[in-house]
Amino acid sequence: MAKQEPTKKPIEVRTPLSDADVRSLRAGQAVLISGVLYTARDAAHKRMFEALERGEDLPFDVRGQVIYYVGPTPAPPGRVIGAAGPTTAGRMDRYTPALLARGLKGAIGKGSRSEEVKEALKAHVAVYFGGLGGAGALLARHIQTVEIIAYEDLDTEAIRRIEVADFPAVVVNDCYGGDAYADARTRWGKR
């Protein structure tokens, strides 16, 4: 039996996030997120970005908010949502700095972010959380309400306002340049 270190207790995070909330988080911390999140992935990001380029408003006020990169499965009867785990964040990299500049405070996804996004997280005091990829059924249980608020024609890719309770995640990129994925390789990698 290999030696096993104890698990650290997760930190409770409530949305929307203030600068002080963001500054209190460090890469590598496990968190439980409660409050409102907005869902958006590839197609919704493209539309939001195009709206900004045309000088139009975004479909919701992003200030202080956290976007969850997810495209859920249809809700079966009696449930508010189907499976709802994070998708790869890197595909949203080209759109993210513009949203952070508008006051977005966080995002939940999986996988590494670009250098541009990491710099924007520092510049605008924001945080990137890594969710439990492939745990869509478990994460659905942490989602209490779901309301489509924009781009309904995009179906699974529509923007939804959801309320979550104790939604598990890990701080991957904090506002100080910390990177949990890089730290993990240093800590656990063997030559």
Add this chain to the structure above:
Amino acid sequence: MKHISAADISAKVADLCIRACTVLPPDVVAALEAARDREESPLGREVLSRLLDNACIAQQDGVPMCQDTGLAVVFVEMGEDVRVTGGHLCDAITEGVRQGYERGYLRKSVVQSPLDRRNTGDNTPPIIHAEIVPGKQLKIAVAAKGAGSENMSRLQMMDPADGEAAVKRFVRETVEQAGASACPPVVVGIGLGGSFEQCALIAKKALLRPLSDSSPDPEVATLEADLLELINRTGIGPMAVGGRTTALAVKVEAAPCHIASMPVAVNLQCHAARHAEHTWE
């Protein structure tokens, strides 16, 4: 001659799509449990526990394990003495995928054109790979292949002189570049040899093998074991939070190739290694 109706094939394919997306195969559950028990990283262990919980919850709640219920990749082995009645084989499979993704509340993740990105609305068409084999049986395997791991897969046409060291480096780099995007712990399917397209196909087929087996070819079996150790030394760990479990298994399928070629394909599969099959005998 054995007769199988197209309607029967559609109904069974629909069931296979739903089963693949909601029931984690027992060999994958066993591999995740073993990984959880030996994982040294606290956060990594926590992730593995939650992935096992997720598999139970998916069945309890009748919800797919993962929201990316994938492209339906369908492998067919059709006996020469089988005849499909009342329709065509590929149409019957396509109809089954349509029915399964609708009835099972699975996500429709297929766009008609790669450039205009318009969703087909019913998760068709599936990707169908059919082989003609001797006999009277029909075997259909459905793999629900998510894009997170598929997007991080790679193929390279290497020089024969590059040798085994280059193959190992390419596989390790592929897993490293994928990081959390491929949803580790991954299953790594590797095609070695063949032609450009055969190499990719056998890499994908390798993902259908039981996780506990190893190649019947001793040389290839050694390569599989070496690669698994190499990948698990990267420290990437479950969902890239750090740990000893980056891959659950490595499966290599080798094939004869041209004297000038050494194609290598690495098809990554996320921990939700979803597939289900049925045989008409």
